Amino acid sequence: MTGTAIPLRVGWRGRPATLLASLVPFALLLAAWQAMALSGAFPAQVMVPPATVAATLLRLASDGELARHVGDSLSRLLLGYAAGALAGLAFGATLALSRWVEAAFAPLFHTLWQVPVIAFVPVLILFLGIDEGFKITVVAVAAFFPIALAAFDAIRGVPAGFFEVARVYRTRLPDLIRRILIPATVPAVLVGLRIGIIRAWVVLVAAELLAADSGIGQMMEMGRQMFQIDVVLAGVLVSGVIGFALDRAARAVEARATRWQRA
Amino acid sequence: MSVPRALPWQARLMLGLVPPALLLAWWQSQAQAGGARAAVFASLATIGVAAREQIASGALLGDATATLTRALTGFGIGGTLGFAAGVLLALSRWAERLLGPLLQAFRQVPMIGWLPLFALWFGTGDGSQVTVIAVSAFFPALLNTHAGIVQVERRFLDVGRIYRLRAVQRFRLILLPGALPLVLTGLTQALSFAWIAAIGTEILLGSGGGLGVTLQTAQTEQRLDAMLVTIAVTAALGFALNQIIRHLRARLLHWQPVGA
Numbered sequence: 001m002t003g004t005a006i007p008l009r010v011g012w013r014g015r016p017a018t019l020l021a022s023l024v025p026f027a028l029l030l031a032a033w034q035a036m037a038l039s040g041a042f043p044a045q046v047m048v049p050p051a052t053v054a055a056t057l058l059r060l061a062s063d064g065e066l067a068r069h070v071g072d073s074l075s076r077l078l079l080g081y082a083a084g085a086l087a088g089l090a091f092g093a094t095l096a097l098s099r100w101v102e103a104a105f106a107p108l109f110h111t112l113w114q115v116p117v118i119a120f121v122p123v124l125i126l127f128l129g130i131d132e133g134f135k136i137t138v139v140a141v142a143a144f145f146p147i148a149l150a151a152f153d154a155i156r157g158v159p160a161g162f163f164e165v166a167r168v169y170r171t172r173l174p175d176l177i178r179r180i181l182i183p184a185t186v187p188a189v190l191v192g193l194r195i196g197i198i199r200a201w202v203v204l205v206a207a208e209l210l211a212a213d214s215g216i217g218q219m220m221e222m223g224r225q226m227f228q229i230d231v232v233l234a235g236v237l238v239s240g241v242i243g244f245a246l247d248r249a250a251r252a253v254e255a256r257a258t259r260w261q262r263a
Numbered sequence: 264m265s266v267p268r269a270l271p272w273q274a275r276l277m278l279g280l281v282p283p284a285l286l287l288a289w290w291q292s293q294a295q296a297g298g299a300r301a302a303v304f305a306s307l308a309t310i311g312v313a314a315r316e317q318i319a320s321g322a323l324l325g326d327a328t329a330t331l332t333r334a335l336t337g338f339g340i341g342g343t344l345g346f347a348a349g350v351l352l353a354l355s356r357w358a359e360r361l362l363g364p365l366l367q368a369f370r371q372v373p374m375i376g377w378l379p380l381f382a383l384w385f386g387t388g389d390g391s392q393v394t395v396i397a398v399s400a401f402f403p404a405l406l407n408t409h410a411g412i413v414q415v416e417r418r419f420l421d422v423g424r425i426y427r428l429r430a431v432q433r434f435r436l437i438l439l440p441g442a443l444p445l446v447l448t449g450l451t452q453a454l455s456f457a458w459i460a461a462i463g464t465e466i467l468l469g470s471g472g473g474l475g476v477t478l479q480t481a482q483t484e485q486r487l488d489a490m491l492v493t494i495a496v497t498a499a500l501g502f503a504l505n506q507i508i509r510h511l512r513a514r515l516l517h518w519q520p521v522g523a
Contacts (some may be wrong), residue, residue: 104282
């Protein structure tokens, strides 16, 4: 499943005045929601007022439960992502640098790429159980594919002239990698790394919904089973904030690492 | 070190078959090793039998139909609403100011993360599943449509003004064709997200039939053979959906220069 999201911005354009203005819709939504919840048109279990959700969020934050869930989710994410990203970079680079390796592994890679990562979840549970190993592996698999593909495309996109110059100078392989391949491929690889971490996060939340004893996904699933809609909504909110923060952080790294392009 | 030269296609084909063949051989040896391992690793013959059983009983066809119906229903709803919202936000400053930030915030939630909430609201049946699928399809359609219309060049609109086009004509003759490449990119993405969300919600809710439900049942029954057959079908159908929309795209954009 390819398709790289293009960096788009709907609404929300930096300046303080517009930032303030962009809070108005949220205020309106909250007010409408609160009014609807208080009107009694819906059963209290289905329509929890935002004030209750805020109180629940505060309670979860102060008794340390939220920190535990978020901490568990993030440590899984980082461990799995680090493994998946390293493997993806190494695999993509090898595939791009050797036609033999490409011919051997590209068909298998592209076939597996057709399978939604989430469809591997039951298989991984069968082999690994539902412990930490399983969740970290799911995250790694989710990160591996887009990053391997980005590394491959980035290296294949390096103009042939660069290699010719390197040959003229008799550049050795370590220097070729450090001085030509890495600088020339950083922008595209960073895009892949960003897509990888977002995919990894989405898949991790799904895996935690299915099988976990902690984590933000598990918190939501428990909330659902115990009919605590305020806990579920708090989880939706927190997972959204984390997704947003990950995306922003990745974009900031991208902007920093590709400064020289604009200079 | 030079740029590696392309290999002849015969060599590529042969090489491409090596890793899958090795994988299968390793798999088969695990299956025949006996003991606890063999219980998990289904032998190739068992997988073949499972495939035949699932096809003959019509279970596979039923699953595929159920999942496809769900995915396409969600895609239809989410894609249409996403397209409409994208147009609205691109054309109306008020809509963009009011809805833009809200949609931007909702987009941050991982798509399957909506499932527990919708399951509480709409139950664990088709309603929740289709809603999650529609939400997954909605955002790529929205964002790309919006971007597509916003990036239509000003001079095209100026020409339209000279011809005194009415709003509907302006939309149909200038904005829509100009935005079409990105709109189609958005719909392609929306369809693949819808497919993933369909499988994901089925695995998580495990009700109402479908490929994901079968995957989940097979996992609880420790039936790797049934799982692999279902995964293969999932991959093939996802691939087919992608190819269909690619061809549609190429056909609709035949006026575009190659490679655009």
